[in-house]
Amino acid sequence: MKRTKYLLTSALCTSALVLSVSACTASDDTLPGGDAKSGAVNEGQAVDGGTLRIGLDRPFAKLDPADSTIVSQPMLVLANALYDPLMVNGDNGAVQPHLAKSFAPNADATAWTLELREGVTFSDGKPLDAQAVVDHVNRLAKPEAKCSCVADAATIGAMTVNSPTSVGFTLKAPDAAFPSLFTRSLGYVSEAPTGPDTPATGSGPYTVESVQPGVSVTLARNPSYWGVKGHADKLVYKVLADADSRYQSLRSGDADLIWSETPSQLKQAAGDGLRATTGPGSTSTVLFNTKEAPFDDPRVRQALQAAVDREAVEKVVYLGQGTVSDGPISSRSPYRATGAHPARDTAKARALLAEAGHADLSFEYVVDNRPEAQQRATVLQQMLGEAGVKMTIKPMDSASLGTALFQRKFQVMDFVTSLFGDTDTALNSLYTQGSPFNFTGYANTDVAKAIAEGRASQDPAKRTAAYNEAAKRIVADAPMLFLTENPAGFLASTKVAGLPDLTKRTVVNVTPATLWVKK
Amino acid sequence: MTTRLRNALPLAGRLGRASAVLLLVTVAALALPHLMPGSPAVAALGPTATPEQVSAYEAGLGLDRNVFAAAWQWIADALHGDLGHSLSTGAAVTAELGDRIPATLELFLAAQLVALCLAVPVALLSAWRPGGTFDKVATTATFGWLAVPGFALGLLLIWIAAVQLRLLPATGWTPFTEDPAENLRHLVLPALTLGLTEAAVFTRTLRGQLLDTLDQPYIAAARSRGMGTTRLLLLRALRPSSLPLVTLVGIGIGTSLGGSVLVESLFAVPGVGSLASAAIAGRDFPVVQAVVVVSALGVVTATFAVDLLYRTIDPRIADEHR
Numbered sequence: 123m124k125r126t127k128y129l130l131t132s133a134l135c136t137s138a139l140v141l142s143v144s145a146c147t148a149s150d151d152t153l154p155g156g157d158a159k160s161g162a163v164n165e166g167q168a169v170d171g172g173t174l175r176i177g178l179d180r181p182f183a184k185l186d187p188a189d190s191t192i193v194s195q196p197m198l199v200l201a202n203a204l205y206d207p208l209m210v211n212g213d214n215g216a217v218q219p220h221l222a223k224s225f226a227p228n229a230d231a232t233a234w235t236l237e238l239r240e241g242v243t244f245s246d247g248k249p250l251d252a253q254a255v256v257d258h259v260n261r262l263a264k265p266e267a268k269c270s271c272v273a274d275a276a277t278i279g280a281m282t283v284n285s286p287t288s289v290g291f292t293l294k295a296p297d298a299a300f301p302s303l304f305t306r307s308l309g310y311v312s313e314a315p316t317g318p319d320t321p322a323t324g325s326g327p328y329t330v331e332s333v334q335p336g337v338s339v340t341l342a343r344n345p346s347y348w349g350v351k352g353h354a355d356k357l358v359y360k361v362l363a364d365a366d367s368r369y370q371s372l373r374s375g376d377a378d379l380i381w382s383e384t385p386s387q388l389k390q391a392a393g394d395g396l397r398a399t400t401g402p403g404s405t406s407t408v409l410f411n412t413k414e415a416p417f418d419d420p421r422v423r424q425a426l427q428a429a430v431d432r433e434a435v436e437k438v439v440y441l442g443q444g445t446v447s448d449g450p451i452s453s454r455s456p457y458r459a460t461g462a463h464p465a466r467d468t469a470k471a472r473a474l475l476a477e478a479g480h481a482d483l484s485f486e487y488v489v490d491n492r493p494e495a496q497q498r499a500t501v502l503q504q505m506l507g508e509a510g511v512k513m514t515i516k517p518m519d520s521a522s523l524g525t526a527l528f529q530r531k532f533q534v535m536d537f538v539t540s541l542f543g544d545t546d547t548a549l550n551s552l553y554t555q556g557s558p559f560n561f562t563g564y565a566n567t568d569v570a571k572a573i574a575e576g577r578a579s580q581d582p583a584k585r586t587a588a589y590n591e592a593a594k595r596i597v598a599d600a601p602m603l604f605l606t607e608n609p610a611g612f613l614a615s616t617k618v619a620g621l622p623d624l625t626k627r628t629v630v631n632v633t634p635a636t637l638w639v640k641k
Numbered sequence: 642m643t644t645r646l647r648n649a650l651p652l653a654g655r656l657g658r659a660s661a662v663l664l665l666v667t668v669a670a671l672a673l674p675h676l677m678p679g680s681p682a683v684a685a686l687g688p689t690a691t692p693e694q695v696s697a698y699e700a701g702l703g704l705d706r707n708v709f710a711a712a713w714q715w716i717a718d719a720l721h722g723d724l725g726h727s728l729s730t731g732a733a734v735t736a737e738l739g740d741r742i743p744a745t746l747e748l749f750l751a752a753q754l755v756a757l758c759l760a761v762p763v764a765l766l767s768a769w770r771p772g773g774t775f776d777k778v779a780t781t782a783t784f785g786w787l788a789v790p791g792f793a794l795g796l797l798l799i800w801i802a803a804v805q806l807r808l809l810p811a812t813g814w815t816p817f818t819e820d821p822a823e824n825l826r827h828l829v830l831p832a833l834t835l836g837l838t839e840a841a842v843f844t845r846t847l848r849g850q851l852l853d854t855l856d857q858p859y860i861a862a863a864r865s866r867g868m869g870t871t872r873l874l875l876l877r878a879l880r881p882s883s884l885p886l887v888t889l890v891g892i893g894i895g896t897s898l899g900g901s902v903l904v905e906s907l908f909a910v911p912g913v914g915s916l917a918s919a920a921i922a923g924r925d926f927p928v929v930q931a932v933v934v935v936s937a938l939g940v941v942t943a944t945f946a947v948d949l950l951y952r953t954i955d956p957r958i959a960d961e962h963r
Contacts, residue, residue, distance in 0.1 A: 177812075181919045183729035190687075265694050272689045318731035334740070335730050336919055337814075337911040360813055360909060363918070366796055367812050367907045374803035374811040521924045522677075525684040558688035 165619040172639035174354040177362040177380035181336035185321030187310035188262050188269040195540050195630050196381040202633035203341055205310035205324035209301045213626035215456040217302045231296040238287040242348045245329040252283040258311045271307040296578035299546030327352040327635040353638035378618050383610035385441045391613050401624030403610025405447050405542045408603040409535045413563035416480050423600035425474035429509035431466045436606045439498050447604035449593045454628045455545045459590040471509040484512035489536040490523050527561055543628040549573045564601035659941040666937040670930040671712045674702045681924050725927035734931045745912035751828050755836025760843030765874050768851035786841040795834040795907045812909040831908040835900050850882040891947035894939045
């Protein structure tokens with residue numbers, strides 16, 4: 123599979139557009155989200171010892187890769203300490219092997235062979251071999267695991283243990299991007315928890331010392347870790363759900379490292395004597411329910427697209443720290459060609475609405491209660507008002523919003539996602555019929571065909587062309603509006619060193635093993 | 642009818658009413674998943690859930706039965722100490738609540754202590770010379786204080802005590818059994834946040850009640866016998882004036898849970914409030930239901946205790962019910 127081979131080659135990972143075929147092998151010092159070679163600032167000799175205190179932005183129910191919370195972007199800093207992913211998201215959208223040594227396809231990308239590193243063990247001493255990988259995938263594929271990766275696992279037709287370090291995957295359909303499914307839940311190989319309160323055992327650089335679900339977890343260095351040992355002796359994670367008090371905890375010295383996606387905090391961090399490492403953590407979009415009037419009419423959707431000033435949204439909500447989104451292929455994606463997005467044109471918006479018979483369009487915009495989301499809704503309301511559209515903002519708690527999203531019980535919805543960090547997954551999930559994540563109900567056979575061609579093609583050039591063709595049509599059909607690529611990442615006190623450069627990443631991913639506490 | 646029976650009847654009536662309130666709250670709490678818009682199963686399981694998963698999830702919530710049947714089963718289980726299992730962690734809710742109650746209880750008691758230690762002297766001083774300079778300043782300050790939202794006060798306290806002065810930790814918690822000194826350091830800011838807001842309410846209530854009491858004939862009689870204002874306030878007026886304060890503290894058990902949801906989340910205190918907050922966000926109905934019922938139990942018990950305390954503070958109340 124040419125694309126994966128390209129992705130797995132560190133030399134080519136530095137270029138988003140230079141796509142070629144080469145060997146699919148891992149380097150020994152690859153670290154999930156924290157490779158020192160990926161741009162960490164030179165901070166002198168790393169220091170071992172001490173305790174790193176990390177503030178998490180959400181409570182976790184279970185320490186298990188099956189739980190979607192643990193593998194969400196802000197929580198990867200915990201997952202990477204306990205579990206080793208088979209593959210990792212590197213710079214410029216590259217998917218690189220980590221626990222895997224190589225991941226190679228057959229000629230038509232319907233069968234894949236995973237070669238594992240030798241001699242890797244779980245923290246309890248049991249071997250992390252081919253059978254362990256198969257057991258892990260089978261466990262997460264079962265409905266009772268409640269893993270959001272069920273749909274990914276369902277693409278696998280069969281798994282075979284070729285040797286203690288080799289697994290064969292036979293897919294139900296060609297998928298040239300198959301290894302990217304192993305960067306999160308399916309890739310964090312683990313042993314099943316022995317009870318409801320026990321964590322799933324991993325092979326990561328740290329092991330659980332104590333845990334209070336939803337409150338805190340303390341990890342100690344894994345003495346038998348196969349790879350680069352973690353610098354800090356201990357990692358103490360505390361759930362600091364409130365963004366403001368989390369930030370103040372960092373300032374007061376109660377925490378050393380915190381997750382933040384609050385624009386004002388990212389802006390003022392340097393002024394408060396803090397360090398920051400950020401990347402495009404999410405993309406802000408607007409979903410239309412294309413299955414119901416009036417948004418089943420492309421002209422209505424296109425009118426709203428023409429009425430929105432994305433630059434203004436970025437400036438108001440993200441204070442100039444984000445970038446404008448041009449479509450479903452993110453600005454850091456290796457498949458990125460030129461983004462062609464219509465410019466703001468309120469006259470065109472009015473004309474399209476009149477043509478569609480909705481000159482006095484009014485609708486309900488569902489949004490959650492986060493300040494940025496409310497701010498974005500207010501800006502959009504004002505812009506659409508200038509085009510004669512009446513938008514009513516309907517705030518909703520996040521759980522109700524999720525229900526409305528999954529059941530498509532909305533007209534228009536604010537939707538912020540990190541899915542676009544992986545172009546293959548985003549296109550296949552959001553725009554193909556039958557996908558459980560096709561929240562808009564969008565259907566376009568040409569788009570589906572282009573996505574399928576891209577997924578099946580191992581020629582990077584052909585895949586790029588196919589994906590850009592799909593992206594062009596998606597922007598033209600406007601089942602969703604693309605607004606901004608938003609900054610997110612970690613803020614740290616000045617005594618934390620080893621922070622990676624995340625600016626070229628498509629997934630904000632840090633492993634705490636690479637960080638150290640200055641003496 | 643014997644005297645003992647006459648005394649017991651009103652208590653039995655109150656117990657009956659308290660039980661009825663608890664039953665109603667329980668049924669209302671168990672009706673939550675039935676009343677919420679959309680399927681709670683879809684919200685929890687996501688778009689990849691199979692119909693079988695959705696059915697199993699809904700059965701677990703009692704959605705396959707009517708509310709009363711589900712409530713009856715829940716109460717029967719609860720009487721055996723089984724409050725169900727968390728949908729997100731799979732752990733027993735009884736154990737989760739048991740882990741969280743000590744922190745919330747400690748926070749509540751500390752907040753009440755802060756509120757009473759501030760309110761009683763300020764109210765006494767205000768009532769000592771009503772309309773005087775101190776009373777005017779205290780009145781303005783308490784009204785102003787009431788207008789400050791709890792979270793803003795919490796953030797302000799964090800900024801002053803943790804960020805600027807570095808005296809106290811901004812967030813986190815150490816159990817008392819683990820390290821009493823650290824426990825107290827972590828307790829100060831959340832207890833102040835909750836307690837200061839309540840202190841303003843307590844001060845206004847107690848001041849008004851003290852002024853009413855000071856107008857009573859028996860106070861005038863005591864004054865005419867040469868008793869000074871300070872002694873009058875402390876020895877004659879404070880006790881009868883504290884009845885509404887006792888009520889407020891009792892009611893505070895219920896309201897403090899609402900406040901603690903915010904304060905515990907802000908200060909990362911692992912109490913019932915933060916458990917409720919996470920459970921509500923995750924639609925973990927068994928946990929939400931248990932928190933609601935246990936809170937109601939707390940309020941009902943406190944109200945009952947306040948009634949009994951009334952009779953001790955003011956025996957006339959007991960006489961009225963005979």
